[in-house]
Amino acid sequence: MSWAVIIALSIGVAAQRLIGMFLAGPLLARRPALARLADLLPAAVVAGVIVQLTVADAGRLVVDARAAGLAVAGVLVWRRAPLAVVVIAAAVVTATVRAL
Amino acid sequence: MPSRTDYATLAFAYFAVGVTVSVAMLDAGASIPKTLTAAFVVYSATPQLAFLAVQAAGGSVVIGVLSGWLVASRFGILASSLGARYEASDTERAAAAINSFDPNVALAMQQEKTSDVRRVFWLVTASLMAGWWIGTVVGIMLGNILDNSDALGLDAVFPAILLAIIGSSLRRRDGLTAAVAGAAICAVLIPFSPGGVPILASALGAVLALFVATSDSPTPDSPTSGEPEGAGS
Numbered sequence: 001m002s003w004a005v006i007i008a009l010s011i012g013v014a015a016q017r018l019i020g021m022f023l024a025g026p027l028l029a030r031r032p033a034l035a036r037l038a039d040l041l042p043a044a045v046v047a048g049v050i051v052q053l054t055v056a057d058a059g060r061l062v063v064d065a066r067a068a069g070l071a072v073a074g075v076l077v078w079r080r081a082p083l084a085v086v087v088i089a090a091a092v093v094t095a096t097v098r099a100l
Numbered sequence: 101m102p103s104r105t106d107y108a109t110l111a112f113a114y115f116a117v118g119v120t121v122s123v124a125m126l127d128a129g130a131s132i133p134k135t136l137t138a139a140f141v142v143y144s145a146t147p148q149l150a151f152l153a154v155q156a157a158g159g160s161v162v163i164g165v166l167s168g169w170l171v172a173s174r175f176g177i178l179a180s181s182l183g184a185r186y187e188a189s190d191t192e193r194a195a196a197a198i199n200s201f202d203p204n205v206a207l208a209m210q211q212e213k214t215s216d217v218r219r220v221f222w223l224v225t226a227s228l229m230a231g232w233w234i235g236t237v238v239g240i241m242l243g244n245i246l247d248n249s250d251a252l253g254l255d256a257v258f259p260a261i262l263l264a265i266i267g268s269s270l271r272r273r274d275g276l277t278a279a280v281a282g283a284a285i286c287a288v289l290i291p292f293s294p295g296g297v298p299i300l301a302s303a304l305g306a307v308l309a310l311f312v313a314t315s316d317s318p319t320p321d322s323p324t325s326g327e328p329e330g331a332g333s
Contacts, residue, residue, distance in 0.1 A: 001130050001138065001151060005165060009151060010141040012169040014198060020179030021186075021197030028180065033310065036274070040306035042174035043269035044282030046146065046262050048302025049171065051286040052153045053259040059158065061290055069256030070263065077267045083113035087120070090260035094253030 069094030101216070102207050102224060110203050110224060111231035118235020119242060120257045121145045126243030128152050135243075139236045143198065146171045146265065149258050150299065159296020167299045174265075178205045185209060185217050199225050202265065274309050281305030281312075 028035035054070045055061055069090040076086045118139070125135040125148065142148055147168035154164035179197040182205045186196055196218075208221035249255070269275030282305030289298035 001125065001128065001134060001148075001155070002161070003134070005151060005161060006134065006138045006142060008165045009138075009147045009168045009172075010143070012165070013142055013144050013147055013172045013175060016169070016172050016176035017179045017197040017200050018194060020176035020200070021183040021193055022190075024176055024180035025183050037306055037310055038173060038177055040269075040274060040278040040309050041303060042171060042177070043266045043275045044278040044305030044309070045150070045167065045170045045299065045303050046174075046266045047279035047282040047305065048286035048299045049146075049150045049153050049167070050259040050262050051283045051302075052157055052290070052299055053149075053255070053262075055287065056157065056290050058156070059291060059295060061287065065253070066256045066259070069253055070259050073256070073260035073263055077264050077270070080267075082109055083261070083264050084109075084116050086260050086264050087116045087257050090256045091253035094256035095251060096253075098251070098253065 065094045065097035068097045101211075102220060106207070107224070107227040111227040113203075114228045114231035115235035115238070116257075117145050117261055118232045118237075119239035120254065120261060121148055122236050122239025123243040123246070123249055123254055124149060124152055124258055126240065127249055128155060132240055132244075135240055136236065139232075144172060144175060144201070146174070146262065149262065153258075154296035154299055157290075157295035157299075159294065159299075163294075163296035163300060167296060170300070170303055174202075175200055178202065181205060181209060182221070185214065186221070187214050188218060196221060201225075201228055202268075204228060277312050278306045278309035281308040 024038075028038065050070070054066050055063055072093045073086050073090040076089055081089075121139065122135050125138060126132070130138070138148060150167040150171045151164040154160075154167050159167075179200040182196060182200055183193065185208070186193055188196070199221075204221050204224035207224050208217045211217045211220050243249070246252070246254075266275070266279060270279055282302035285305055286298040286302040289301055293301070
């Protein structure tokens, strides 16, 4: 991650937070479809990132120990377990499956 | 009012996020000053993890940054819902916007009195930051010691944290539709597209959900629905 990337990410994140606080309320109130899209966007893209991190090895689809860890994490998130429990379980399951 | 246990749980959650992001940054070859600076100025875990995911997939810097910006749209929405109830000077509102994370906005929005909104917001922010900064430093130390963090299963921790972050969206039918569609689009494209493009394309999952899951969702201005477990960063 270069310094330019760090600066670009910082500006993008801070700008969206400030726009959200000062401008988005009135803007989105007049455009309900846009408001719903903005609401749904994070879940869709984060899910894409999860897939990339879990079942891909660069440009190939692979199912390995990471998928087992994420499956356990999924059940725990669904059961509303605390984040620390989710994190530790995902790591332990993945490491165990990998060591088998 | 959040309880002491709430504050402690959130601080620990952010400690865990801080540790994992630092380890991920060092694993990806970033220096210690860069890891610290990124934690301080990017000031959120998801955009960093999204960029690193694109980078690991062989994607270009531009696609990585765009992916980071896309996942950060969550913070715009959080700041927007907080903004509707946060009454203060513009300077203080700007500071609150910059400090918007999932748990502090969710808990602040649960308060009935406007004065409590501000108080709870900053109290929760303080506990998040305590956990986050200690975690960031511990992660840097850990990342320096570990030869192979994959052996400890740390590579599965990043997606697990992301899953927990979108957990409250997944409990709504339209949020679940968006996530499943985004994941499916990404998975289908991975073998055929240049690195990182599948992540960008997963944004289309939100468009799809907009058409598929109609009129059964709560109001769009309450994305966090006030769950203190929401541990996103």
